[in-house]
Amino acid sequence: GQNIDQPTEMTATEGAIVQINCTYQTSGFNGLFWYQQHAGEAPTFLSYNVLDGLEEKGRFSSFLSRSKGYSYLLLKELQMKDSASYLCAVMDSNYQLIWGAGTKLIIKP
Amino acid sequence: GAVVSQHPSWVICKSGTSVKIECRSLDFQATTMFWYRQFPKQSLMLMATSNEGSKATYEQGVEKDKFLINHASLTLSTLTVTSAHPEDSSFYICSARFTGFRETQYFGPGTRLLVL
Numbered sequence: 001g002q003n004i005d006q007p008t009e010m011t012a013t014e015g016a017i018v019q020i021n022c023t024y025q026t027s028g029f030n031g032l033f034w035y036q037q038h039a040g041e042a043p044t045f046l047s048y049n050v051l052d053g054l055e056e057k058g059r060f061s062s063f064l065s066r067s068k069g070y071s072y073l074l075l076k077e078l079q080m081k082d083s084a085s086y087l088c089a090v091m092d093s094n095y096q097l098i099w100g101a102g103t104k105l106i107i108k109p
Numbered sequence: 110g111a112v113v114s115q116h117p118s119w120v121i122c123k124s125g126t127s128v129k130i131e132c133r134s135l136d137f138q139a140t141t142m143f144w145y146r147q148f149p150k151q152s153l154m155l156m157a158t159s160n161e162g163s164k165a166t167y168e169q170g171v172e173k174d175k176f177l178i179n180h181a182s183l184t185l186s187t188l189t190v191t192s193a194h195p196e197d198s199s200f201y202i203c204s205a206r207f208t209g210f211r212e213t214q215y216f217g218p219g220t221r222l223l224v225l
Contacts (some may be wrong), residue, residue, distance in 0.1 A: 030212060031213075042216040042218050042219040043216050045215060099153050
């Protein structure tokens with residue numbers, strides 16, 4: 001079956017760095033996505049990885065290792081507004097997104 | 110990024126009525142749109158895949174006669190919740206498949222449905 005695993009909840013301190021991991025097993029692979037979802041709102045697109053390596057976009061970076069079925073989202077210089085759920089999703093061979101359950105990130109002052 | 114709109118953003122209705130939700134891709138054409146439902150503190154649940162000009166593909170356990178989907182044009186898909194009941198109260202979110210320089214999905218802002 002298809003499976004996406006990510007931690008349920010993480011806590012970090014304002015100004016610090018946090019890494020959210022995601023492992024996956026899917027039928028085919030056409031890219032891995034990270035979305036941010038604030039409470040009560042729809043998800044917003046953060047990043048896309050289809051090749052191995054690190055993609056950096058401002059304070060956020062996303063890493064992919066296809067051989068290990070592994071990705072992480074790295075958030076630097078954490079701000080209170082980064083408190084949200086972070087969803088990992090893999091696009092399978094049918095170009096359908098398979099979603100993880102999301103990681104709730106709590107930022108403390 | 111690309112823009113997807115959803116209307117209405119809030120609906121409160123009586124049990125037994127039907128509710129139509131519209132999803133529009135504003136600056137790109139989307140041959141495929143997706144409808145999700147999300148209950149509080151739970152993950153997104155894919156309800157159906159909507160393809161322009163053809164019948165929607167429903168996920169297991171989703172009643173196609175209750176959740177009617179019409180994808181009449183390359184920029185518009187509609188979800189109609191027929192004879193809504195309180196258990197249908199949820200956050201309904203659409204997304205549109207973007208096939209530009211990379212394949213991804215862009216989400217609408219969601220529609221909160223409350224059935225009394």
